[in-house]
Amino acid sequence: MVEDNTAPEEKVKTSYYSGEPLKVAVIGLTHTHVHWILGREDLGDIEIVAIVESNRDLAERYCEQHGLSVDLIYDSMQAMYASVKPEAVTAFNDIYGHLEVVEFFAPKGVPIMVEKPMAVNWEHAQKMTQLAKEHNVPLLTNYETSWYSSHHKAKKMAVGDSLFGPIQRMVFHHGHPGPIEIGCNEEFLEWLTDPVLNGAGALTDFGCYGANLATWFLNGEVPTGVTAITRNYKPDMYPKVDDDATIVIDYKDKQVIVQASWNWSHNRKDMELYGKTGYVICSNGQDLKILEKEEDGAYEQKAKALQQGFHDPFALLNQVVKHGHQLEPYDVSSLENNVLVMQILEAAKVSAETGKTISWDVFFKSE
Template sequence: MFDWIDTYDDRTWQTTEEGTVSYALIGLGWWTIDVALPAINASDLGEVTVLVSSSAEKAERIAEEHGVARGIGYDEFHEGAASDQYDAVYIGTPNAFHLEYTETAAELDKAVLCEKPMERTVERAETLVETCEAADVPLMIAYRMHTDPAIQRARELIADGFLGEPVSVYGHNSQPLLEMIPDPNQWRLDPDRTGYGTSVMDLGIYSINTARFLLRREPVTVHSNMVSNHEAFADVPDECASSVFRFEDGVQMVSTSSQNAHNDTHLKITGTEGQIDLRPAFHGECSLHLSRGDVSVTVEHESFDAEAEMREEFDYFADRLLGGGEIYPDGRHGIRDMRIIEAVHESAERGEPVSIEE
């Protein structure tokens, strides 16, 4: 175990150190500008050459401020403007618009890195994936935790038997959304733009997807409960949500999430012989707390924040494009999450456990 700690920062997925992927960033919200853009600028294999916004004037202004070659509007993007200046698109718009930008990217033969969750409904997510498959363009869903060094090392430990047999998982993700963005009309509270709801779609998915990644097991049933009390959450069912999942091989998982609570993230996996506790898990500097027998070890990364996680994500995507390697998580992986989220909401509405479709 202690030999493993020395390799904490290794990029076990990397296959090439040469080449550059040029990106068009679609949707210029705070995450794209404050996190994704600097992450690509700090990456080894990527560069930003085009910014795309609902306002061409805004895109041009931000492009000039950040030294990006071109800024264009959405209509120009759909018309193919500047398409010779980028290789791939990063889609950071609200969920309900992912499909239309993916369709245009596919028509332009551009690879797609699409933010999670990949769309607002299962049906639209399926269309999105089928569009990329028909055009033979690479598609990756932006689960940044997959390339976080702490998550990568946790996966290696689990594969090597550190836990023994996995028994249970507890995941939590919450944030005070209205303090972060003091606007009750924001898109995460609009079901037409966010999809099934707000807390599970935006936050709970971190626990669920990271558990899938770490365990390489799929949830097969779920029993959920949701509540929305604050007036700003009147149009979405899950101001707060909790779910109990049964995964393959009988592994049990409890997942809780809220968009109206203290900022906290946590993922704990317990096995027959050991425990891996990630906290904070999804926001902030992800740290590993390992326990097995009489030994407990805490492993911290000095400065691995969301921007650094995104840098790794973009370099992983570029590595796969440049080297032709298989992408994980691909579109089919993302559809599975959409079906899980749909089942979570169905269970809460029906008040009983439901099976999760394959």
């Protein structure tokens, strides 16, 4: 993805796309990130042709909220596919259900995008990967942070002719005060706070962001070890899952620290990248603080908007399916990146349970 020359406040919201829209079915509505696609402005690049959700009340409520016809609603993937043949599907169900979506659509040759993280655990991830490869079907994973122009700017600064030397350390702060505290709806909370349907708590929910971005920045470099500590600071609110996780990902010559929590004082998704002589801090999706050399001092910069057509997950899905766009190796949305993410999360869960650092080669050799 590349930057365009349009300032964020001048970004065009009208249609940029002149071809036939990609016909997309939305599978599940219980992940509230689904509002991104349901409420997305009409840019001409995608068309929602079906919604699969067994909770009829939820489906009708969201359709009314976003001005969509209730005729789009089906109660199962089987019923939908008997009537509609989408060109791609996006999964916004619980994470445990991602495997079922891939099991149904991959053999039919239908490209799939799932909301983060890729899978509920490493076992599911392996099955999903096998199905995608066997049927030669794109399997993408979407993260909000994939579309932060600040991250794309930071990567350009940190690789190749780096302004401050090779990456030595990355620190990610991701999370919010807690899903109950910020008012997540009942249908979302039901699975988000369930250790089976979500795989863990904050470790899964927000640990995946840092693992995904680090894998992208480091071009798929494999860790040497993973150490994690999880806590439950609010057992009365989250009795079944962790609400705080710190994951330390060691590499041969660098370290990544992921602080994933439902205990922050505020919503945050920020990143710190340190090289040999300086750093770049992404405070949010647009703003960067940059230090090239300490004697010169730090300066601030605002990243430009991403190129239209590669500016959000659904535009990218259109490019992949309709135009044969090939993702760069270890792209944030790519299968190979998110396989590594799932391995990191699996190692982190085992580390937190055992109180031991997980040696990468030993742990995954035994898989």
